[in-house]
Amino acid sequence: MSERLFIKGNEAVAMAAIEAGVRCYFGYPITPQSDIPEYLSRELPKTGGTFIQVESEIGAINMVLGASAAGVRAMTSSSGPGISLKQEGISYMAGSELPGVIVDIMRAGPGLGGIDASQADYFQATRGGGHGGYRIIVLAPGSVQEMYDLTMLAFDLSDQWRIPALVLADSVLGQMKESLVANPRPKADLPPKEWAVRGRGEGMQQNIVKSLYLGDGEMEKFHWKMHARYQELAEKECRWEEVQTADAELIVTAFGSTARIASTAVAMAREAGMKVGLLRPITLFPFPKQAYAALSEHCKHFLDIELSTGQMVDDVRLSVARDADVAFYGRPPGAGSLPTPEELFEQIRKVYP
Amino acid sequence: MKQVFSRPASLKDVQTHFCPGCHHGTIHRLVAEAMDEFGIRDRTIGCASVGCSVFLYGYFDIDVVESPHGRAPAVATGVKRARPDTIVFTYQGDGDLAAIGTSEIIHAANRGEDITVIFVNNTTYGMTGGQMAPTTMPGQKTSTSPYGRDIKNDGAPFKMAELLSNLDGVAYSARVAVNSPKNVIQAKKAVKTAFRYQLEGRGFSFIEALAACPTNWGMNPLPANQRVGDEMIPYFPLGTYKNTENL
Ligand SMILES: Cc1ncc(C[n+]2csc(CCOP(=O)(O)OP(=O)(O)O)c2C)c(N)n1
Ligand code: SF4
Ligand SMILES: [Mg+2]
Numbered sequence: 001m002s003e004r005l006f007i008k009g010n011e012a013v014a015m016a017a018i019e020a021g022v023r024c025y026f027g028y029p030i031t032p033q034s035d036i037p038e039y040l041s042r043e044l045p046k047t048g049g050t051f052i053q054v055e056s057e058i059g060a061i062n063m064v065l066g067a068s069a070a071g072v073r074a075m076t077s078s079s080g081p082g083i084s085l086k087q088e089g090i091s092y093m094a095g096s097e098l099p100g101v102i103v104d105i106m107r108a109g110p111g112l113g114g115i116d117a118s119q120a121d122y123f124q125a126t127r128g129g130g131h132g133g134y135r136i137i138v139l140a141p142g143s144v145q146e147m148y149d150l151t152m153l154a155f156d157l158s159d160q161w162r163i164p165a166l167v168l169a170d171s172v173l174g175q176m177k178e179s180l181v182a183n184p185r186p187k188a189d190l191p192p193k194e195w196a197v198r199g200r201g202e203g204m205q206q207n208i209v210k211s212l213y214l215g216d217g218e219m220e221k222f223h224w225k226m227h228a229r230y231q232e233l234a235e236k237e238c239r240w241e242e243v244q245t246a247d248a249e250l251i252v253t254a255f256g257s258t259a260r261i262a263s264t265a266v267a268m269a270r271e272a273g274m275k276v277g278l279l280r281p282i283t284l285f286p287f288p289k290q291a292y293a294a295l296s297e298h299c300k301h302f303l304d305i306e307l308s309t310g311q312m313v314d315d316v317r318l319s320v321a322r323d324a325d326v327a328f329y330g331r332p333p334g335a336g337s338l339p340t341p342e343e344l345f346e347q348i349r350k351v352y353p
Numbered sequence: 354m355k356q357v358f359s360r361p362a363s364l365k366d367v368q369t370h371f372c373p374g375c376h377h378g379t380i381h382r383l384v385a386e387a388m389d390e391f392g393i394r395d396r397t398i399g400c401a402s403v404g405c406s407v408f409l410y411g412y413f414d415i416d417v418v419e420s421p422h423g424r425a426p427a428v429a430t431g432v433k434r435a436r437p438d439t440i441v442f443t444y445q446g447d448g449d450l451a452a453i454g455t456s457e458i459i460h461a462a463n464r465g466e467d468i469t470v471i472f473v474n475n476t477t478y479g480m481t482g483g484q485m486a487p488t489t490m491p492g493q494k495t496s497t498s499p500y501g502r503d504i505k506n507d508g509a510p511f512k513m514a515e516l517l518s519n520l521d522g523v524a525y526s527a528r529v530a531v532n533s534p535k536n537v538i539q540a541k542k543a544v545k546t547a548f549r550y551q552l553e554g555r556g557f558s559f560i561e562a563l564a565a566c567p568t569n570w571g572m573n574p575l576p577a578n579q580r581v582g583d584e585m586i587p588y589f590p591l592g593t594y595k596n597t598e599n600l
Contacts, residue, residue, distance in 0.1 A: 058424065066429060092419075
């Protein structure tokens with residue numbers, strides 16, 4: 001039985017982690033995500049789980065690495081400056097084929113930036129962020145409900161594919177309150193973690209979790225194996241939402257909180273008799289290229305909107321048909337940078353064919 | 354004929370990559386003997402660090418997680434918290450533990466994590482070719498201290514066994530050496546105590562082992578072994594700095 005709650009996005013993430021069976025959470029305070037460690041410091045011990053406020057984000061991600069290597073569900077969360085510090089550990093996790101969930105409640109940057117909503121960490125998230133050439137699963141919720149649902153999905157996908165998963169939200173989604181149906185953990189048919197370190201046990205094989213490959217050709221082989229895995233991931237796990245795209249002459253595309261504002265602007269355009277639709281990617285890696293490719297067969301005009309000077313727009317341009325036109329409207333992050341629906345409606349009017 | 358000496362079961366029957374006269378091999382052996390004698394090999398997890406001991410998994414017949422440079426105490430924390438029934442140890446060099454990993458070691462120690470740390474102090478960065486380490490001795494020449502370590506410029510060497518012993522979370526902290534049979538016997542005792550403390554759930558146990566790195570010291574094995582006794586032990590005195598046995 002699912003109850004209806006009225007809670008913050010950050011709390012939804014924390015609740016979902018517990019529902020997903022997280023055993024260990026390791027974190028460090030930073031606005032605008034501190035509700036997550038605060039909630040888990042209170043609730044996780046009640047379920048027999050471990051909560052540690054770590055000395056740094058570097059320590060935290062490496063504890064996730066250790067707990068995940070030991071075969072349990074482990075998680076950390078942070079924002080810009082802290083996510084940068086975690087990149088070393090995320091690279092090692094990717095290299096060691098370890099699952100694990102990282103929540104990034106984006107804030108303005110670079111540097112200390114500010115605590116306002118931002119989407120300027122899209123590149124950092126979707127290109128791997130750390131060294132060596134790897135990708136991680138990136139999920140972009142657009143509501144408090146999705147903060148909950150996608151956090152649970154992140155654990156399942158991460159375990160399934162042995163790739164770290166990042167939930168990429170922003171301070172609007174983290175801080176706003178909405179109603180939420182606390183769905184039970186979905187049933188997932190996941191492979192057993194036979195690779196985990198548990199103490200080898202009598203007569204059993206030694207398990208090694210590592211990212212060091214020194215043998216002739218070993219590292220290259222690893223890269224091609226992961227490349228194939230990323231491709232399979234792209235075939236099977238892309239998720240997106242379409243609103244009124246069937247007859248659209250212009251498709252607005254945006255993710256996360258920006259898509260919320262954009263959807264209001266799209267509704268305004270429809271009121272005004274313009275055939276405008278919305279395409280909202282939910283997985284940012286893998287990027288739902290196929291949705292753009294299919295829609296651009298008949299719709300030749302796109303408008304990409306982001307809280308940055310333009311990052312996802314690169315992926316959109318790579319995904320649409322060659323003769324499709326992609327316009328961009330960006331509001332780089334910072335206080336007072338959130339666009340209004342009227343402002344976006346104005347942009348739609350400008351580029352509408 | 355009665356066999357009086359053999360390879361510990363916790364060590365694999367393979368050649369190591371260690372240079373002639375390197376003390377890593379001896380220290381590996383002491384850790385393996387302790388595992389054998391406590392019968393804990395099957396539930397022990399090693400956390401390797403980055404340095405000449407990175408191939409821990411190649412020599413110990415146990416489950417191993419590799420850690421980023423300096424982060425082994427955080428990785429070990431994650432492992433131990435996830436699986437409290439296991440025995441978890443890190444094996445770290447002086448660059449790994451006392452430079453890039455100072456934050457992780459101090460906080461793991463301060464939390465009193467129920468893990469054992471084997472810290473190999475050879476006064477240099479062995480793996481990367483003998484650069485100055487946080488434990489390089491005053492005046493010691495290395496590839497990045499060609500005029501000798503200058504305390505004014507570089508600070509004084511870290512004495513980790515003493516430093517950590519001041520933290521409440523530390524149950525046991527000792528410095529040992531493996532440059533003579535007598536010291537090896539002492540070192541073995543200390544390593545066993547460190548693992549026993551973990552078995553008894555007493556908290557964080559720390560062994561600093563002084564070690565020779567003949568290759569990067571530019572010395573033959575025998576003089577390098579000699580240097581441990583002549584120069585290192587006087588500066589890094591052996592002994593137990595914290596013992597909570599009777600508390
Ligand atoms: C982040 C990072 N910086 C630097 C290195 C390069 N590196 C590899 S081993 C090492 C030093 C190892 O020295 P130590 O910990 O004393 O171990 P030893 O080899 O002497 O046993 C360094 C600096 C690295 N692997 N990662
Ligand atoms: S370089 Fe030094 S520490 Fe490394 S194996 Fe050789 S002697 Fe041992
Ligand atoms: Mg060293």
